[in-house]
Structures are given as C-alpha cells and as structure tokens.
Amino acid sequence: MYYNTILTPTVIRTGKNILGKLDEILESAHLYFPKKILITQENLFEIYREKLVPEQYDEVIFCKGGDLAEAREMLTKIPSTSAVLIAFGGGSVLDLVKYVGTQLDKPYITMPSALSNDAIYSCVARLTYNHKKKSSTVQPPMGVIIDLNIVKMCPRELLVSGAGDLVTNLSAVKDWQLAHEKTGEPINELACMLGRQSALSIWDYSAADLYTDDFLRDLAHGLLTSGLSMTVAGQTRAASGSEHMISHAIDEFFPEKATIHGVQVAWAFLEIEKQLRKDEVFAARLQEFYDRIGLTAVIADNIPWKSEDLRKLIPYALKIRKRYTILSEA
Ligand SMILES: [Zn+2]
Incomplete structure (x- = not known):
C-alpha cells in the first residue's frame, strides 16, 4: 500500500x-x-x-x-x-x-x-x-x-489542567525526536505535527479567556487533534513523553501525593525544561505561558513536590516504561 x-x-x-x-x-x-x-x-x-x-x-x-x-x-x-x-x-x-x-x-x-x-x-x-x-x-x-x-460549567482548575495536558505535547514530541536521533526509533512526522500544532493552538490565551467560547472551542479541538496524533501513529508518543512518565510514576509509587493529571504533567514539563533540557529561552517562554494561563497558581495549590524532587522521581519514572526520553540521559 x-x-x-x-x-x-x-x-x-x-x-x-x-x-x-x-x-x-x-x-x-x-x-x-x-x-x-x-x-x-x-x-x-x-x-x-x-x-x-x-x-x-x-x-x-x-x-x-x-x-x-x-x-x-x-x-x-x-x-x-x-x-x-x-x-x-x-x-x-x-x-x-x-x-x-x-x-x-x-x-x-x-x-x-x-x-x-x-x-x-x-x-x-x-x-x-x-x-x-x-x-x-x-x-x-x-x-x-x-x-x-x-x-463551561466545570471548575477553573480543570480547564487549566486541560491546557496543561495539551501543552505537554511539545515535550512529548521533543522526546520522540530525541529517541529517533539517539536510538533510530521510527518517528511519524505527521503525528508529531498534529501533536505540536494542537499544543500551539492554545499558546496565545490568558486566564481571562478560559470561559470564552473561542478558548473552549480551541481547547476542545486541540484535545481532539492530540487524540488524532495518537490514532495516526497507533501509539501515544506525540502526546506522552518524559513528563507523562514522571506523572505516571507519581500515580504508581506515590498515589497519596498524586493530583489532577494535566497539572501534574505540566509541573513535570516545566521542571524538565529547566533542569534537563536546559533550553533557557524556551523555559522562560513556557513559564510565561504558565503564569498567563493560570497554571503557575494551580501548580502551587496542588503539587506537593519541590523542584529538586524531579531528580528523585526519575528512577521511578524509568521503571514505568521502556521509552527513550530526556530522562534516559539524566
Ligand atoms: Zn495526558
């Protein structure tokens, strides 16, 4: 074919x-x-x-x-x-x-x-x-x-969480590209494109937009496009990378400290950018997006982990699945 x-x-x-x-x-x-x-x-x-x-x-x-x-x-x-x-x-x-x-x-x-x-x-x-x-x-x-x-009737925290889950596709795609370069793992560029574009569709919004029809429609379509990236690839690579492994490790090994999925992956994404990928320019842009959309406040309210805990979580995350990511190089 x-x-x-x-x-x-x-x-x-x-x-x-x-x-x-x-x-x-x-x-x-x-x-x-x-x-x-x-x-x-x-x-x-x-x-x-x-x-x-x-x-x-x-x-x-x-x-x-x-x-x-x-x-x-x-x-x-x-x-x-x-x-x-x-x-x-x-x-x-x-x-x-x-x-x-x-x-x-x-x-x-x-x-x-x-x-x-x-x-x-x-x-x-x-x-x-x-x-x-x-x-x-x-x-x-x-x-x-x-x-x-x-x-529109759901609590603000949940909408912010949806934005968090969607934006982490940017991290997942970076991990897939890294695995492709380092291990030769096959990559599906169409899935990567859908994963990235779905994340970028909400990049310009602010907390004040959360309950507007435009934001909700873009968030809904973004989440659907993200799902399409998984269907196209037959796997979750374009929507789930190192940040999801950290989040799954928290769910699995520290369930008493686990919280809303989208908030957890968003926290892990920002820490991974700052501490592991060390792309200061992008990390600053991501921090600015978190501040603007309200993720920074929701993370502060829900995440019990400190920045230095990321390193402690990595060995647990590596047990979650055999998937080459930035965590493999930490
Ligand atoms: Zn997710």
Whole structure:
C-alpha cells in the first residue's frame, strides 16, 4: 500500500446545547443503533438530567468510574444486542467506557463534562487496579460530542489542567525526536505535527479567556487533534513523553501525593525544561505561558513536590516504561 489507512471518528460535534440532540446528530451521520446506553455517574445525571434528555436512551447505567474491577463487572451488565455506548462525564467515566466498549467490541461515543485532559479522544484508558492506575490500550471512540455550555460549567482548575495536558505535547514530541536521533526509533512526522500544532493552538490565551467560547472551542479541538496524533501513529508518543512518565510514576509509587493529571504533567514539563533540557529561552517562554494561563497558581495549590524532587522521581519514572526520553540521559 502506498498510503496509511486510519480510523477516525464518524461524528465530531462541538457546539452549544447539543447534549440533548444525540438522535439528531446520529441521524445526520446516517447512524442507527437498536439500542443506546448512557453510562454516567448518578450525581452528574441528576445535575444535567434536563440537558441530557434521558428519553433519548434505552437504558441508563450508573458507575463510579476510573476502576478496573468496576469496568470488568460492567461487561456482564451490557446487553449483547447491537448497541452504542454513550459515556457522559469526566476522564474516569470516559476511561471506564473506553475499556468496556473495547472489551465488548461495541462502538462508543464520549460526551465530556469537562475538558481536563485528552481522555476525550485517545487510544488509552487509565483505570485503577489494586490502588494503582494502569494504562490499557483501547479502540478510540466512534464519536465525540462536546457541549460548550456543559464544559463551561466545570471548575477553573480543570480547564487549566486541560491546557496543561495539551501543552505537554511539545515535550512529548521533543522526546520522540530525541529517541529517533539517539536510538533510530521510527518517528511519524505527521503525528508529531498534529501533536505540536494542537499544543500551539492554545499558546496565545490568558486566564481571562478560559470561559470564552473561542478558548473552549480551541481547547476542545486541540484535545481532539492530540487524540488524532495518537490514532495516526497507533501509539501515544506525540502526546506522552518524559513528563507523562514522571506523572505516571507519581500515580504508581506515590498515589497519596498524586493530583489532577494535566497539572501534574505540566509541573513535570516545566521542571524538565529547566533542569534537563536546559533550553533557557524556551523555559522562560513556557513559564510565561504558565503564569498567563493560570497554571503557575494551580501548580502551587496542588503539587506537593519541590523542584529538586524531579531528580528523585526519575528512577521511578524509568521503571514505568521502556521509552527513550530526556530522562534516559539524566
Ligand atoms: Zn495526558
């Protein structure tokens, strides 16, 4: 073959007040399912009941989310008939449905209630097993529906976290390029391009823009483009580098000190720039972006680590996965 074939979502919809228009959206994409099953948390369902229009669904299943044991239990609850699963919630609900949909080979659609990380469209689900978060490879969603009026209601910290997760693609791409140069690891330039461009799409925004439609749409599209970079490459390299290894090491070995994913990776990214990559000009620009978008304050509120702790975390991060990054040279 002269070309790569990639599976992209059939439905991508970003707009206002579209949560209750699932039937319309599916119909306009010429998609028909005998059964539509909504999977969400009970408290979210109560808060957004009116906007969700529950009559659209044949069944509603409540979950806590984020837990592998619960996901495995849910496999037995889903009917074997042809059905589409609709995940509504934060990363923990979306990741649970990604796992369930993949295991049952059922199509699923994600409808995020927040834009706090790139879980909305990715080929990885992070679920807790024995008190530790583990990554599973999953099939990406067949659709993503983002209601800007819903994600607008999420706390400021979560939006800043979404910006943090997205901007760290700049770090991930640098690590991939380094691995390519040093070890000859194959690189996918199209995936790198999508990873970098998605990060740069929010680079000019400030904290005052967080709740504007322009920022939310760019953040949503950035997270989707980031997910596309993973689908194109068939792996997470363009969206997950040394900073994600540090964050995963905190989740795995110091779960009591773990915090919001996007904030954690953003902290690790800045420290890696300052201490390991030592590109002072870029580190200063990154610091300026963090100050402007509000990451500096959110990091100060949530991260219990000091700058010098980065070095202590590196040996743990190297245990996470065999992936050549700047940490391999530290
Ligand atoms: Zn991430």
